[in-house]
Amino acid sequence: MKFLNGPADDLRLRWERLQAAMRTEGAEACLVSTSVNLYYLTGRIYGGYFYLPAAGRPRFFIKRPQGLEEEGLTYIRKPEEINGLLAAEGLPLPKKLLLEADEISYTDYCRLSAAFPSCESGNASTLLRRLRMCKTPWEIEQFRISARQHAKTYAEVPACFRPGMSDLQFQAEIERRMRLNGSLGTFRAYGPMDIFMGSVLTGGNAEAPSPFDFALGGAGADLSLPIGANGTPLREGCSVMVDMAGNYTAYMTDMTRTFSVGKLPEAAYRAHELARRIEREIAQMLRPGLSTVEPYRLALRLAEEGGLAANFMGTRQQAKFVGHGIGLQINEPPVLAARPESLLEAGMLIAVEPKFVLPGIGAVGIEDSFLLTSDGAEQITFSEPSIVDLTK
Amino acid sequence: MKFLNGPADDLRLRWERLQAAMRTEGAEACLVSTSVNLYYLTGRIYGGYFYLPAAGRPRFFIKRPQGLEEEGLTYIRKPEEINGLLAAEGLPLPKKLLLEADEISYTDYCRLSAAFPSCESGNASTLLRRLRMCKTPWEIEQFRISARQHAKTYAEVPACFRPGMSDLQFQAEIERRMRLNGSLGTFRAYGPMDIFMGSVLTGGNAEAPSPFDFALGGAGADLSLPIGANGTPLREGCSVMVDMAGNYTAYMTDMTRTFSVGKLPEAAYRAHELARRIEREIAQMLRPGLSTVEPYRLALRLAEEGGLAANFMGTRQQAKFVGHGIGLQINEPPVLAARPESLLEAGMLIAVEPKFVLPGIGAVGIEDSFLLTSDGAEQITFSEPSIVDLTK
Incomplete structure (x- = not known):
């Protein structure tokens, strides 16, 4: 063999x-x-x-x-x-x-x-x-395969919803679609990170702080799996953030989309649009030679100007980054954070994930994976970026 | 909190x-x-x-x-x-x-x-x-919860089957039932063991050797997940071995059942009955103070007498044990193997898993989890033990 x-x-x-x-x-x-x-x-x-x-x-x-x-x-x-x-x-x-x-x-x-x-x-x-950190041509091709299947699954997310479901039941249906679309299931991380297949967050559970260095928290289904969905019902007026792994090859793409059960308060749409703007401005900024501190500074400034600094990347506990490298592990270097500082290089795959947690509503925001080229950043994950109402 | x-x-x-x-x-x-x-x-x-x-x-x-x-x-x-x-x-x-x-x-x-x-x-x-190795009362209660949900899922396995399915599609439906029945998803092991949720083996794939110290192999869906189902169609005349995790609490039960697509050759039923006999005789033998070598010797002797030594725990590569401790990790000590020798103690949870691989058919055999008490071994996992025809 x-x-x-x-x-x-x-x-x-x-x-x-x-x-x-x-x-x-x-x-x-x-x-x-x-x-x-x-x-x-x-x-x-x-x-x-x-x-x-x-x-x-x-x-x-x-x-x-x-x-x-x-x-x-x-x-x-x-x-x-x-x-x-x-x-x-x-x-x-x-x-x-x-x-x-x-x-x-x-x-x-x-x-x-x-x-x-x-x-x-x-x-x-x-x-x-x-x-x-800097991927080879074959590795980049693996990401593109993952990204394609990731998009296919996310297009099927609304079909997974039934009124009265809990976050865990909703996630089980998404996981099934993932597997049928070729997800390998495995979710590799560097260091301790007990996560299963990704995260679905809704309502008050989005505020629960994480024991890991992960973007957001969620209490999890059990204290032995203390992150993500915890059985919260998907309630009218709540957001549902889907951040499920792009593990369709060994190289994982990272993509988050926000859904809603019915209509959300206006503040949620404003915060979501701000997250989209942060992602867009970071994407325009990314290029080889850029300091990893710059995108984080930009994100903090825009969150501050939008009056949402206290909601950025969590409330009770806030993640101190706005993006990270991806690869065979979900948390590869570099990190877009205040430190450690390093310079971006062509061939890196970077997930950018500005998110806001809104008490009583849930999490809103977006995440996409970008390939750094000599020209800048090429987005490789695609799915409807606005908040999609699951009840429609 | x-x-x-x-x-x-x-x-x-x-x-x-x-x-x-x-x-x-x-x-x-x-x-x-x-x-x-x-x-x-x-x-x-x-x-x-x-x-x-x-x-x-x-x-x-x-x-x-x-x-x-x-x-x-x-x-x-x-x-x-x-x-x-x-x-x-x-x-x-x-x-x-x-x-x-x-x-x-x-x-x-x-x-x-x-x-x-x-x-x-x-x-x-x-x-x-x-x-x-020796579990406390609360830990034993966690196993009983896992065992109950494990049984519930296994009772639903035949309902997961549709003619024309691949092993991976079948497994995805079982995984969904697991999750809806409370499976946490996580599968913890000691040392390297890249496995997702368990293993479904059918046909020739059952012969593929494993890179890990796992009972059986299977080529897996990808070289980055080189164990278990690999997309083999569930064909008439083939066995389908289901060894999915009992991860409904942090304490995992281990249980394997064999299914068939239509009728199998007579040799498969004979081998399966021999596996059941080995499990039964080991269960009767287990008690505090017993050497961990004894059950393995018994299994080897019965496999030999049945003319199936070359098929026991694999063909091209054979696992050198017939059982193991379970707990927060799927491969806790002790191991029922030729070495290292140790003595069984009350409070241990032991999975006994005699299995045979039959070229052209697949794997047959059984696995259950047992609690060691001062009186002997109490079986805690239950499901129909004979080969169940998925097409009926």
């Missing part, structure tokens, strides 16, 4: 970028074993390790599944074999080896360090997160 | 067990921050830390969400504040502090170690995994 997945030249591009970054860091090899980085570097998730020297071709050390074939692929039982296998090939052992320090456990890290006793170790996680 | 969740005496029982284990290890405190252990020790997932001294009451250091209240609860911005806060309370700083070495990242572990500069550190992960 074929091992590597995706066009060979695109994979090679990812390896070359990693090798160049390794050389800059003075590292001679890196060893990767987490799902996200294995997928990034081989197009597949497997039980085992990916080894890349700073120069030369990669090696694949695999525990499971059986039956894979590829040049440089060796089946192993434990990582302690790798060192000897490399030596047997006449490969020089690295003086400095990068490991996924921010992602693998302390125990695993120590075990791998001990398996390469003569090596100094360094951090592959920070380096790979930085590299993964 | 109330912080701790669950009956106070049940939570206290968990703290006391942990404190007793800490004293045995010569540890003076432990500091926990992963979702599963936070939920176990507080009944809630939050952004922050749980600190328990070997004697005395716990402290809760919280970053998010805002608005929680509890004796011993302090809001912090970063873990470096904890040491000083304890000292300010006049609490002695621990000489040996346990951290979740098998679960938190190397970077986080080093950061926490540095935040307690005078402390020797030890492993809270192994200790908590051992403690979590």
Whole structure:
């Protein structure tokens, strides 16, 4: 069975970028074993390790599944074999080896360090997160596939509504449409973020603060899943914010749309239009070289001028960003926030999500995913941007 | 807003067990921050830390969400504040502090170690995994709730079938029923296991080997989710194994049932009856004090006698166990396998899952969850155990 997945030249591009970054860091090899980085570097998730020297071709050390074939692929039982296998090939052992320090456990890290006793170790996680920010042509194509199916599902959202439903029942119908449209279901995040398939927020639940670094909150269905829908009935005069994952490929698009049950108070439409204006102005501003602080400053200023600073990105607890990178994980760098500051680059995929929480009504606002090109930002997610009345 | 969740005496029982284990290890405190252990020790997932001294009451250091209240609860911005806060309370700083070495990242572990500069550190992960094996009364009640809803969903499985469906379409309908019956959706595992909501296997896909330490495989919908259903049509004469999560509370039950599209070859019914016999004989054997090796030996012997050793737990790749502990994660210790050997204890929840893969037909077999009591094993998951024809 074929091992590597995706066009060979695109994979090679990812390896070359990693090798160049390794050389800059003075590292001679890196060893990767987490799902996200294995997928990034081989197009597949497997039980085992990916080894890349700073120069030369990669090696694949695999525990499971059986039956894979590829040049440089060796089946192993434990990582302690790798060192000897490399030596047997006449490969020089690295003086400095990068490991996924921010992602693998302390125990695993120590075990791998001990398996390469003569090596100094360094951090592959920070380096790979930085590299993964700028997407390759094949990766961008995956986003476009996700975006297309994301749009298809969102067009079906009004058909999921029945009067008298709770937010959870409504979400279950959206999830079914997602799955039938090819959603893989998985929702990968960097760091702790226990979320299932996305978020539907209505009424007072939109004010419940989140335990995670997520744009909005919601009490969740259970204290073991403390975010999003919590069983609130979809009531006349309330907004319903749908922020369900664009997980139709391993590369997730991020898109939010606001719906209503009947007519909302005028203030909700005004706040929604302000969110749309913030998104539009940020989209016009995004370009390679722009500081990540600028879009956030703009958003804060416009929210302030609109008299909605106290409602921006929450009420009782406010998220301190207005956008973020997306990719194999929903919260990739960079973040459009006051800090840390960095500069945008071509090839980044950025979700922009200005949102307002209105007590007694719910959340309003919008989110779309943008591809940074040399010309600026290309919007890749599309769906009706105004508040759609579910009862019509 | 109330912080701790669950009956106070049940939570206290968990703290006391942990404190007793800490004293045995010569540890003076432990500091926990992963979702599963936070939920176990507080009944809630939050952004922050749980600190328990070997004697005395716990402290809760919280970053998010805002608005929680509890004796011993302090809001912090970063873990470096904890040491000083304890000292300010006049609490002695621990000489040996346990951290979740098998679960938190190397970077986080080093950061926490540095935040307690005078402390020797030890492993809270192994200790908590051992403690979590034996469930408390409240935890057992959570399993019973999950089991009840699990049964309700499985009774609706035949209604999910339409001729011409693929395994993925069938699974989407089951997922919808799960969610409407209260499934939280989340599927927590220890270590890498990228699985969405469970597994539906039919036909030749049942032979595809898994990259994870999971009972069976299946190619999955995508190489980024390489397990379970892969779009195979549900064809006449094929079995359909349904192993969807019992995630209706944070405590997951595990149950598998086999369905068929029309009539299967006689060999499939024979293999299924053998699996049922293995499950029955293991259930009769389970009792506190039994070695975890015995049930696996029994299963291997019965599979061998039935001429089905080559089909037991897979064909091209065979899982080397016949059962496992369940809890907040689907793969808790102990494992019913050749090794590591341990002894069963009252209060354990064990899933027993003898399964056979039959080329050209699919997987057959069964799985149920059992509560270990002083008297033996009490089955807690129920659904029609024979192969149910979906076309009838």
